[in-house]
Amino acid sequence: MSILSVYHVSSPEWPNKVLTHFEDIASTLAEQGVGFERLPAANPISAGAEDDxxxxxxxxxxxxxxAERGHVATDVISVGSHHPQKDELRDRFLDEHQHGADEIRFxxxxxxxxxxxxxxxxxxxLCEKGDLICVPVGTRQWFDIGEHPRVVAIRLFSKANGQAKATGEPIASQFPRLDD
Known part of the structure; x- marks a missing residue:
């Protein structure tokens, strides 16, 4: 089940609200310019599957x-609990960063x-199988795959060079992680 927890930056230990209904999550994120949808993810893929x-x-x-959204580049994150670089991959996403392109994560x-x-x-x-989140360019973000990851997601970018750029802010370390 997808879950949205909304925190004020001054109180990372207590969410202001926690939403579990899809429509509530989608409308709350839409107020911030973020899209949240569900798409069928019917083809079985195991965490750790190759990008191709x-x-x-x-x-x-x-x-x-x-074609519908004008995105031009893709990549894949596919990490299972036995991935030899799971800790390095997790660390790579945990710091706050921004992308230079609109991003869709399926x-x-x-x-x-x-x-x-x-x-x-x-x-x-908390995104799960079938969730699609659309994040505008420049949105400050971080991503946690957890201590025992099991995730496969396709990312689409509106520019070929939508590389992440660290903000240098330590805020991400103040908020609960996936396994907390």
Whole structure:
């Protein structure tokens, strides 16, 4: 089940609200310019699957999303609990950063905690299989795959070079992680 926890930056230990209904999550995020949808993720993929296998299994949906929304680049995160670099991959996403492009993240399997720092609030979205989150360029964010990861997600970017740039702010370390 997808969950949205909304925190004020001054109180990272206590969420102001916790939402579990899809419509409530989608409308709360929409107020911040973030899209939240559900798409069928019917093709079984295991965490740790190779990028080509993931993209091939979801080629039709990826092509449709790219055509409808004007995105031009893709990548995959596919990490299982036995991945030899799981700790390094987790650390890579845990610091607050911004992308130089609009980003769509389509969750194919497993789950991850996607946190968005917008104004004085942090919107921590527990995303699971079938969730699609659309984040505008420049949104401050971090992502946690957990201590025992099981996640497969396809990312789409509106620019070929939508690289992440660290903000240098320590805020992400103050908020609950996926396993907390």
């Amino acid at each position: 296998e993931v993209i091939s299994a979801y080629r039709d949906q990826v092509d449709q999303l790219m 969750f194919i399997a497993g789950r991850g905690l996607y946190s968005l720092h917008i104004g004085d609030f942090v919107y921590a979205v």
